[in-house]
Amino acid sequence: SADNKNRCYENGIWTDCMTLRVLGETTLGAAANTIDVPLTADVEYLHCRIDTKGQTAAGTVFLRFNNISAAGAYQWNTYSIAAAAVVDAQDNNDTEMQLTGTDADTDPMSADIKITNFADRNKSVDWTSVISEPVNTNNNRYSGGGVYYNVATQISSVQFVTSASTFAAGSHAWCEGRDIR
Numbered sequence: 001s002a003d004n005k006n007r008c009y010e011n012g013i014w015t016d017c018m019t020l021r022v023l024g025e026t027t028l029g030a031a032a033n034t035i036d037v038p039l040t041a042d043v044e045y046l047h048c049r050i051d052t053k054g055q056t057a058a059g060t061v062f063l064r065f066n067n068i069s070a071a072g073a074y075q076w077n078t079y080s081i082a083a084a085a086v087v088d089a090q091d092n093n094d095t096e097m098q099l100t101g102t103d104a105d106t107d108p109m110s111a112d113i114k115i116t117n118f119a120d121r122n123k124s125v126d127w128t129s130v131i132s133e134p135v136n137t138n139n140n141r142y143s144g145g146g147v148y149y150n151v152a153t154q155i156s157s158v159q160f161v162t163s164a165s166t167f168a169a170g171s172h173a174w175c176e177g178r179d180i181r
Contacts, residue, residue: 025174076146
């Protein structure tokens with residue numbers, strides 16, 4: 001009762017009965033430049049996912065938190081294998097995190113993002129993403145890590161932004177999370 005939680009005993013250990021819960025989700029009804037996922041609760045661990053049906057023009061997918069796009073709010077490093085070439089890209093003073101390289105118009109893309117979300121610490125972010133290229137073409141794969149510099153509040157919304165186009169209608173993003181104690 002002190003933690004205001006139900007606890008379950010399974011396989012010799014006590015754990016929270018509730019697992020990760022969906023905190024927000026957005027499906028685009030029409031093409032848009034941004035997929036915004038407002039979160040319904042503050043938690044210390046977030047897991048987010050984006051699945052796009054493609055874009056209206058070739059573009060890069062970026063990640064932002066709390067609608068913040070200020071210079072120096074983020075740093076990131078992305079390691080990619082795109083069209084059989086290995087690339088290591090980074091930025092230590094940016095307005096967002098780069099999740100992919102340039103995505104062709106109609107190619108679907110998906111990404112999984114894991115985020116530490118302590119209110120009084122910078123937020124560390126770890127992601128993997130893939131762009132589904134046509135048959136007989138090398139798929140583009142990205143993995144990376146970054147930091148959101150905010151030690152005052154937890155993340156309350158997540159934005160996925162495309163650089164030069166719009167995400168196709170039906171593209172979807174969601175976040176789930178929990179406190180770990």
